[in-house]
Amino acid sequence: MKLKFAKGNLLKSVNIVMKAVPSKTTMPILECILIDASSSIIKFTSNDMELGIETIVDGTIEERGIIALDAKIFSEIVKRLPDGYVTIETNENLETIITCGKARFDIPGRSGEEFSYLPMIEKTDGIEISQFTLKDVIRQTIFSIAANENNKIMTGELFEIKDNCLKVISLDGHRISIRKIELTHSYENKKVIVPGKTLNEISKILSGEMDDKVNIFFTNNHILFEFDQTKVVSRLIDGEYFRVDQMLSNDYETKIKINKREFLDCIDRATLLVKEGDKRPVIINIENESLKLHMDSAMGSMNEEIGIEKEGKDLMIGFNPKFLIDALRVIDDEIISIYLVNPKAPCFIKNEEEDYIYLILPVNFNSVR
Amino acid sequence: MKLKFAKGNLLKSVNIVMKAVPSKTTMPILECILIDASSSIIKFTSNDMELGIETIVDGTIEERGIIALDAKIFSEIVKRLPDGYVTIETNENLETIITCGKARFDIPGRSGEEFSYLPMIEKTDGIEISQFTLKDVIRQTIFSIAANENNKIMTGELFEIKDNCLKVISLDGHRISIRKIELTHSYENKKVIVPGKTLNEISKILSGEMDDKVNIFFTNNHILFEFDQTKVVSRLIDGEYFRVDQMLSNDYETKIKINKREFLDCIDRATLLVKEGDKRPVIINIENESLKLHMDSAMGSMNEEIGIEKEGKDLMIGFNPKFLIDALRVIDDEIISIYLVNPKAPCFIKNEEEDYIYLILPVNFNSVR
Known part of the structure; x- marks a missing residue:
């Protein structure tokens, strides 16, 4: 595999996928970023099995291939490279050479085969809101989720769609936060509980611009956020949310x-x-x-x-x-x-x-x- | 006692004396800032017995007096007060009332009697340099003092005056840093070892301006830095410094x-x-x-x-x-x-x-x- 990137693009994409790299795990492959250039596009993927991020990276494919690189080392290298063009090259032993100007790093890679790709999400019933709004709604509700895992449901937020309204609710037993957003048109009614961690991480990636959109899709077990060149997939929290209306x-x-x-x-x-x-x-x-x-x-x-x-x-x-x-x-x-x-x-x-x-x-x- | 300050002046002075308040001590009085308005000026003093700071505060004395206030609480209060005029008033039970706008804090004070004032330093043989230079010299040498106390002398820096030259030296056994400053005229030769902590704290208070001066005086056991409305007195480290010239x-x-x-x-x-x-x-x-x-x-x-x-x-x-x-x-x-x-x-x-x-x-x- 041989790929070439402008350093700025590479850094931006690495920062995005880093958000789903677990800090501790028993599966070393999850500590990696998967670089997939096996087709005509370059995709970076990270996945901690709860939350997964995939982003398309602007770059040139000089030779197709796949490699998984230790996320921490790879991101540190990219961060500290001088400005310019960065080349990532691998050989059949998965040895990876990263060069930029006169700097050259040699690091071991891993086969991408063990890597868990993101689950396929069927894209029906998606809602569209601005990245600004989603980021704002998360900021205005995330503080009142419960910190400890004693009640799993309290560690997430309810996303409820009813006709043309999205309602986001969090609570921790002492307080409740509710935000309502009017959608551009009506959708099928839905109720899902999204993990707080997912929302925290996604709000770090969202641009926060009014004109940038994010599409959100739901299945029984997953939620998919799609925006710019990035997909964020998260498991949902199982269970029935509290009946807040009664309170x-x-x-x-x-x-x-x-x-x-x-x-x-x-x-x-x-x-x-x-x-x-x-x-x-x-x-x-x-x-x-x-x-x-x-x-x-x-x-x-x-x-x-x-x-x-x-x-x-x-x-x-x-x-x-x-x-x-x-x-x-x-x-x-x-x-x-x-x-x-x-x-x-x-x-x-x-x-x-x-x-x-x-x-x-x-x-x-x-x-x- | 009753004093009145513009909040900005008060905050600036509190921040200066906070640098000599010990974080841990067995003598609670050292955790205080002494407010002395017993004469016609207002002085704040802090003293951890190694390092002491005294600063004159711009303010109005409506009634003379002395009080020692818990430094942490007092500084937090001043920091969070709204902008405006701050009044500090004490009664015979040492109860202290701090008011600003419609906000009023009541905190207990302590008698200033137990407080250790700064040692008197006789001001002879002082040298004068710019605050910019002193701050710069500290920054350029402080990193190579030894962190641990095994060798006390290595935790300080040598200040050596020879004719019209100030030489500042630090070393930790692996490296030596030396900075030389030309003084405006010749002084009596001197060699003292100044604690690294003192230099760290003082460099946080120095303005860093070329036009602002600092006067430095020496005795056998102490060093005094005098600048703006502030005096910083520190004990010196006892002993003979390493003979760096040989290295x-x-x-x-x-x-x-x-x-x-x-x-x-x-x-x-x-x-x-x-x-x-x-x-x-x-x-x-x-x-x-x-x-x-x-x-x-x-x-x-x-x-x-x-x-x-x-x-x-x-x-x-x-x-x-x-x-x-x-x-x-x-x-x-x-x-x-x-x-x-x-x-x-x-x-x-x-x-x-x-x-x-x-x-x-x-x-x-x-x-x-």
């Missing part, structure tokens, strides 16, 4: 409008009095046209007041500050609305259109004070 | 001139084949007008060639690539000269004027290949 409510006793930046900075200041791991709540006192925030810890106490618009009753309620911060950080609106019922009922941060809904459970602060 | 030589069998960037990038590429902790040498073969670089490891091999200007004999020699990289990174010259004798003798990287001299011991590569 939502439009009733409220108190509604406030508050400047998001002011509120976020204020909670952020309060948390400096809390040591990592300490579950001390921030106490919010809504009274007339102001929100008073109070934090108390062994290090000291903090009080601050923010002007608000209020409808309904006064209220005192406690929250884990991290949960408020996580949600406020990803909301783009300058002024946000918060809906509350009583100190034991969840609060909702949402906009009029309900493009986004963040539900956060309060904390019993009487026991702490 | 230097102007004889050579081979002299090469090489593009620094090309050489550095090339060694950097070679090291990707070396796992952390592996002491594999890079082998350099000087032949006619070229330098061939070779690296061999379990991961693969690398060869590269760089054009050079050569005087004298051909030579093959091995080096720990890290030592070459460390020196090359801090040299500003585009073209550098390297002087070699034989595969077992140290190499010297230096310029004509010997402003800088880097001595690096070679590695016996026959045993490794």
Whole structure:
């Protein structure tokens, strides 16, 4: 095999497929990037058996062939090569020579035969959205998946398609994040649970441009994201997702409008009095046209007041500050609305259109004070 | 006590004194910043008993007083306050109220009585150099002090003043770094060993501007750096420094001139084949007008060639690539000269004027290949 690439193209493609290379595995072949130039195009593939990425690379095939190269070494070499044209050449012993300018690397390769190609996904019922939107939706929901694997379903996000609406939901037992996207037309209804890891990795590859599109296809066990010259295939998480609709409510006793930046900075200041791991709540006192925030810890106490618009009753309620911060950080609106019922009922941060809904459970602060 | 500051000034001063706050100590008072407004100026002091910093802070004294505040909490509060004016107020119980806009923090303070002030340094025989130069000299030598404390003297740098020349030297048993600075006039001869930690911390505070000056004073046990509104006092390391002059030589069998960037990038590429902790040498073969670089490891091999200007004999020699990289990174010259004798003798990287001299011991590569 003999291939030639502009260094920039090669680096871009290697960075894409690196996202599906497992850091630890018992199968050394999975630590490789497969370079397949057996036909008239050059394809790089990586696959950790949960998540697989395939990308077409711009380059010249001087001699066809296939080789699997250790992903870490290969990517390090490409990263540090000088700018210019890079040649990758292999011989029958799978020895691989990578040259660029006067630099030459000799590294061992592996036969591509043991490599697991991506599963074939039948492309029916695909939806199309912009890369910008998908990246944004992931950013605005991914923080509230559960970190530990005790409940597998909580480590993923629900992607639900209903007519012309895509709804993405994550929850971890303390909070729920919901984002709704209007699609350009109606599709067959679908509900799948996508692993959080897949979403994290894909959002690193997505361009984030409004004009760049991504097509998403579903089978019973897999989801396929197709964009630019890249395919990302992931297993889905098995099981029935939580019935989130039952947990939502439009009733409220108190509604406030508050400047998001002011509120976020204020909670952020309060948390400096809390040591990592300490579950001390921030106490919010809504009274007339102001929100008073109070934090108390062994290090000291903090009080601050923010002007608000209020409808309904006064209220005192406690929250884990991290949960408020996580949600406020990803909301783009300058002024946000918060809906509350009583100190034991969840609060909702949402906009009029309900493009986004963040539900956060309060904390019993009487026991702490 | 009641003081008022513009937030920017306060933050700048806190960041300066934070550099001498120990992260771990058995004396809690050392974890504090002392705020002394007992006279007509406001001074912040920190002191870990090796290194002490005192800085004058721009602010208004509404009521005189002294308080010691936990440095970590205090600095976090100042960092996260909104922009505006910050008031620090204490009462007779040492309770401290920090307010800014509508934010208010209540934290406990400590009496300043237990606090160790900086030692008085008599200011005679001071030398003056630019902050730019001092910062630069530290950057260009600090990497070759010894990391471990087995030999205390190696953890510091020699500051030697001889007539109108300041020489700064560090060494770790494998290499020596020397920088010479011409002073504006002659001073009394001096030789002191300054702790590496002091130099690391001070270089973070120095402005790095050519026009900003720093005055350096010496006593038998201490060094004092005075600049802007700040004093940094450090203990010196006791003992006799190594007699470095005996290790230097102007004889050579081979002299090469090489593009620094090309050489550095090339060694950097070679090291990707070396796992952390592996002491594999890079082998350099000087032949006619070229330098061939070779690296061999379990991961693969690398060869590269760089054009050079050569005087004298051909030579093959091995080096720990890290030592070459460390020196090359801090040299500003585009073209550098390297002087070699034989595969077992140290190499010297230096310029004509010997402003800088880097001595690096070679590695016996026959045993490794």
